[in-house]
Amino acid sequence: MLNANRRRVTSRGTTSKACRMISCMAALPEPSLVLSFEEARHLVDEHATRLQPRGKELLELLESAGRVLAEPVPADRNFPPFHRAMRDGYAVRAADLSPLPATLDVIGEIKAGARQDGLPTLQPGQTVAIMTGAPAPPGADAVVMVEHTSLVGSRVQIMTGAAAGENIATAGSEAKRGELLLSKGRRLDYAAIAIAASTGRSRLLVYRKPQIAILATGDEIVDIDVPLAPHQIRNSNSYSLAAQVQMAGGEPVILPIAPDEPQRLRELIADGLEADLLLLAGGVSMGKYDLVEPILAESQAEFFFTGVRIQPGKPVVFGRVPQGRGRIADEQPASTPEHVYFFGLPGNPVSTMVTFELFARPVIEALAGMTPRKLVFLSATLKSEIKTKTGLKRFLPAILSGEFEHAEVELARWHGSGDVAAMARSNCYIVIPPDRERIAAGEWVPVLMM
């Protein structure tokens, strides 16, 4: 973990990047702010846990699917509300079932939807036919599946025994009235929507989506709907990032493409810092025209890291500026406690996507009101040998396949961090530790799902 002084921008921190191109406007971060993957992720998580969502809104139940719950949802009644049969069959007194087979008198039938007040009470030697979802009658403590019975006239022969409680969900066994079913901060997936519906909630209070500014940079980058010269590259990063932002629970705000020129870049960064989080793509490498860090440094940016020992995505930058410092002309008082965070993601499209998932996602989830999800690594057997260089933790696009429990994984054929086509063929990343040079076919390897 870095200490506070090292995180700060200091005048000592000028690097070879510092005085390129623009006449050294502000101090750049220290060159030593290159972290391991784990250090960088912990640092991001630490900041994310301190972030607050931005307000709440009331939505119709179905509109709230995928959003983040901003109120607790308790059980409005017992779940189930009555002793509920879990199978079609016969409600019995378990003690009546020995010796086997046992023959019982069928005194009636209970359908799902039957009122509880009209139910017969089972006496010894009696049973009722019962359907799944129907209330079990007083006296019954088990349901025997119809498959294990044979009805002859008004009597039924039962072939198997039953333990007390079998195939009956007792009232309140799933949740007691008033018990918390959904907590604040939970993403409303289909199970949560089912709970909201079951508790009679036709509207839910959810957190407002945070506004996430997206700023692609580069003189060669043009937008997707303009005619393209041969030397130009279409802007894919703004769109892949916008899609990732949406999936993480944010509202993307795509800014115009910034050229590799300080004045316009400065204006657009200032616009981006009006949002809840700014994602920059490109302009953070060691090239002469990579101006993102120096311009951010002008806004008194605090840099937490300026590189992570990973591939793809090594030049990724994370930091924050004091709220209101994006616009240099109308500065706000220095006492304003809040900050706007930013990520400078490398511009190679695969690097942009990977670094978003590894670092930006938890911050967006936190701003959206969610408890950020942990990265979950699965294991699969490697289909064919991998050889790499040591020194970086690698997250390489890969294809997970196999039948049922036998998951196999192999690297996608790819031509480096610009190869979006390889990314589109992949469904996961193989994670290669920094100390491995060779991984043999058949070994278990960690896999991160996309």
Ligand code: AMP
């Ligand atoms: P940079 O990080 O600015 O050095 O860019 C690295 C590579 O990614 C260059 O080949 C860029 O052309 C490409 N690139 C940068 N930004 C984008 C973008 N928005 N869309 C597609 N490719 C990009």
Ligand code: MG
């Ligand atoms: Mg560039």
